[in-house]
Amino acid sequence: MRRICLLKLSLLIFILGIAVQHSVAQQKISGTVVDGVTGKGVPQTSIRVQGTSDGTSCDAFGRFSLTTDAQLPLELVVSAIGYKEMLVGVDTSQKHLHIALENDKNVIDAVEISRRQKYRNRNPAVDIIHQVIKNKRSNRLENQPRLSFQQYDKLQFGLVNPSEQYNKRMGSLRFFFDNVDTLTSPGNKLLTIFMQEQLSDVYSKNDPKAFKKRVKSIKQTDFDDRYVNNHNIQSYLSYLFQDIEIYDENIFLINKLFLSPIANNAPVFYKYYIADTIDTEDGRFIELNFEPRNKTDLLLSGKLRITTDGRFAVQGATLHANKEANLNWVNDITIDLYFRPNSERYMFLVRSHVDIMFGTNRNDAVYGRKTTYNYDYDFSPSFSDDIFKGAPTEVLTTAKDNEKLVHQQRPVQLSPVENRVYANVDSLNNNRTFRTMLVAGYLLAQGFYPAGPVEFGPLEYLYSRNNIEGNRIRLSGRTTLRFSEKVFIEGYLAYGTQDGAVKYFMRPTFSLNGKSVAAFPAHYLQLAVQHDIFDPGRMLGFKKGDSFFQSIRSNRPTKWMDTYAYQFKHLIEFGNHVSLQSSFIHHRRRAIGDLEFISSGDVQQDISNINTNELEFILRWAPKEKFYYRNLTRNTIIEKYPVFNLQYNRGLKGFWSGDYAFDAVRASVSKRFFLNQFGFADMTLSGGKIWGALPYPLLEMPNVFRDEDTRHEIDFSMMRSMEFVADEYIRLAFEHQLEGFILNKIPLIKKLKLREIWGGKMFYGRLSDLNNPYISKDVILFDTDADGNIMTHVFDNKVPYWEGKVGIDNIFRLLRVEYIRRLNYTGLPNVDKDRYRVSLHLNF
Structure with missing residues (x-):
């Protein structure tokens, strides 16, 4: 006991001695x-x-x-x-x-701000923000001469607080609902359904500006690809959860554009308050609180941490979406950004975290989360400029096969719950109950019923009706990956109860690069043969406008041609999203029903067939394009980048009974414009010219709905079938969605979260004398309807066709109501001047 006391006394004397020496x-x-x-x-x-x-x-x-x-x-x-x-x-x-x-040239008065006082547009917090805005350019990391770093992304999606009834009623699926996360979202249980991790090498340079992200390893949950396109899940979530750049004017998230709190015009829309000063190992920072002046606008609230070293750089940010904002199915958005300084005191992003809770206002139903870590920064790297060739983001072909690299190099290890997600999804794919659920979901969502190597559909094309065939029954389908990923075949058989004729379509596609025909970049050869009835102006295709819903529309076609068509097509896509399509197309068209091909030079002469052979070349450029796809069908994810098309057709007379020689050039461009707090606008502009004497069914008919490239579709809903024709034309479509900018500011109405829409469509075309049946004797006469009225018209000189619309979107979060009006050419026979249209729209 004495030894212990002596030891304590010795330690006490030693510590006191050090303390005295230190003092x-x-x-x-x-x-x-x-x-x-x-x-x-x-x-x-x-x-x-x-x-x-x-x-x-x-x-x-x-x-x-x-x-x-x-x-x-x-x-x-x-x-x-x-x-x-x-x-x-x-x-x-x-x-x-x-x-x-000594005062700096940028003086900020030392005034204490209280949020209980009336807000002043000129206060120290606003002065600081103006300095942040002024110094944005120099603080952007992309202004470094050269830079490289490693990036780790983790994307998650799943259910929030799944009902305990699942464990009781799901039987063999019960194991999946036991793997819930109770730690990362206090008070909630998160059940992850989809998870993806990826490792990337990122490079950038400033002169000239260039950026490259090379994804070298991907690990993700993959559902049975017979029913679920895993690429589309990943693409959609990546689109909703894009990288956050606080120095950009806007922050793009869940298909919405939120004004950044340090945008150039941010002080017009935000209020700022000095909250605190913070000392950390990285220096001293001023913490600013900010909030929207109008909380119903697409704005954010939260905190910013600003450096005090004269750079006025952002060291950290916490951002939240406001509950009053005009958002659907979103209960909460939280964004956390954290920066660290390098040796030159430039702030670089080391971690970003985006967390979104989806659901109704009362309950969270689904969550999405993206976590990004940037590490191993090199501010003076040596790399060749060749690395920037191709698309800015490139997924290496070995990325999916190299998933072990994620496990070896992820900077933060997965939790036990996250680790089990991969194995649980693999077990789900082998579960019979789950497969049955997928089959039902696929039939409802895609309209196809899967049956191993083939799938039957689309369901909406099973039955339709028209004035020639009467009731039309169609059996159609296509192959799946279980048949082959390098050969894809689609086709149909159709029968009309009124004309008693069988129609058919067959189109096989063969990969030429040893990869899937659907994968990007694609390179394939395609053959097609089709015998069916077509409305004038339509080209061959698997979906040719004979669905049930199109057959009941008011301006459905009434004139038809019995057509035999053959196509030989070659398509190659390049890594920079440039593609070249080359085709040879043969058509034999015969007028049926009450359609007549009568010579404009001799009314007694009935032209039996219109036969053409043509070469077609389509050059397409879609910079930085992302898309959803199923087999060969692609739908562009609409962002700010334009999509360009350039097409040339050459008619071959004398070959394979071809009757006409002609040249045609068509070009189009479409783009979405993001207008900050004024929402966004979509515009499509196209034009073309045809040289040569041709019958009018081979010229440009604006009413024909084309689906070759979904980004350039313009549907004139108030125009009758075959109403106008031209061999030189311009099309324009414009639609502006204000996202509630006006209605959000009207008391009481703003609670309904309605959104305004307006737009217009224009077609202007001219018909040369060579193709005008009233002047030329080398073409065919315009046909008439049952009342003897001429159905096809030539545009008045310098008077384009216009139709406009106004509408209200987001009614009950589901409906869009539009009023569409035809603005001119209203004196033509059998035209409707206006129409109301109600459609279902689900938007965030």
Whole structure:
């Protein structure tokens, strides 16, 4: 016992001795920091001992006191927002320092802001934001001469608080619902359904500007690809959860554009308050709170941490969407960004976290989450400029096969719950109950019934009706990956109860690059043969406008041609999203029903057939395009990037009974314009010219709905079938969705979260004398309807066709109501001047 007491006494004496020695070595320094002009104390001034981590800050009167181990003489670094930084020497003769700071050119008054006071547009917080905006360009990391780093992305999607009834009623699926995360979202249970991890090498340079992200390893949950296109899940979630760049004017998230709190015009839409000053190992920062002036607009609220070293850079940000904002099915959005300084004090992003809770206003139903870590930064890397060739984001062909790299190099390990997600999804794919659920879901969503190597559908094409065939029954289908990923076949057989004729279509596609015909970049050869009835102006295709819903529309076709068509097509896509399609197409068309091909030179002459052979070349450029696909059908994910098409057709007369020689050039461009708080607008512009004497069914008919490229579709809903024709034309479509910008500001109405829509469509075309049946004797006459009225018309000189619309979207979060009006050419026979249209739209 005595030994223990003696040991304690010895330790106490030793510790006291060190403490006395330490206290003798410490220096105590105090003083006051004042404004050099007014003489008033400068609160919250940062005082730091040069070359050490010792420091403090001034109180509300500018007074400070600090203790340091540094030996005298020493230097103090004195800095405050709105003042020039100073170095102050301290020697043994100085007991109390009086430091006068010189105003910087960017003066920020030391005024305390209280949110209980009336907000002023000019306050210290706003002054700081103006400095952040002024210095944005120099603070963007992309302005570094050269830069490279590693990036790890983790994308998750799943259910929030799944009902305990699942465990009781799901039988063999019960195991899946036991794997819930109760830690990362306090108060919630998260059940992850989809998860993807990927590792990437990222490169950038400033002169000239270039960026490259090479995804080298991907690990993700894959559902049975017979029913689920895993690529589309990943593409959609990546589209909703795009990388956050705080220095951009807008933050794009869940298909919405939120104005950044440091955008150039942000002070017009946001209020700012100084909340605190924070000292960390990375330096001293000012914390600003911000909130929208109008909380119903697509704006954010939250906190920013700004550096005090004169750069006015963002060190961290926490952003939230407002519950009052005009959003659907979104209960909460949280964005956390964290930056670290490099040796030159440039802030670089090390971690971003985006968390979204989807559901109704009362309950969360689904969650989405994206976590990104950037690490191993190199600010003076050596790499060849060849690395920037191709698309800005490139997924290496070995990425899926190299999934072990994610496991080896992920900077943060998965939790036990996350680790089990992959195995659980694999088990689901082998579960009979789950497969049955997928079959039912696939039939409802895609309209196809899967049956091993083939699938039958689409369901909406099973039955339709027209005035020639009467009731039309169609059996159609296509092969699946279980048949082959390098050979894809689609086709149908159709029968009309009124005409008693069988129609058919067959189109096989063969890969030429040893990869899937659906994968990007594709390279394939395609053959097609089709015998069916077509409305004038339509081209061959698997979906030719004979679905049930199109057969009941008011402006459905009534004139038909019995057509035999053959096509030989070659398509090659390049990594920069340029594609070239080359085709040879043969058509034999015969008028049926009450359609007649009568010569304009001799009304007694009935032309039996219109036969053509043509070469077709289509050059398409879709920079940075992302898309959803199923087999060969692709739908572009609409972002800010335009899509261009250039097409040339050459008619071959005399070959294979071809009757006509002609040349045709068509071009089109479509683009979405993001208009900040005014929503967004979509515009499509196209035009073309045809040279040669041709019968009008071979010319441009604006009413024909083409689906070759979904980005360039323009559907004139108030135009009758075959109503106009031209051999030189311009099309324009414009639609502006204001996202509630006006209605959000009207009391009471704003609670309904309605959204405004307006737009217009224009077609202007001219018909040359060579193709005008009233002038030329080498073409065919325009046909008439049952009342003897001419159905096809030539445009008046310099008078384009217009139709416009206004509408309200987001009614009950589901419906869109539009009023569509035909603005001119209303005196033509059997035309409707206006129409109301109700459609189902599900939008965030």
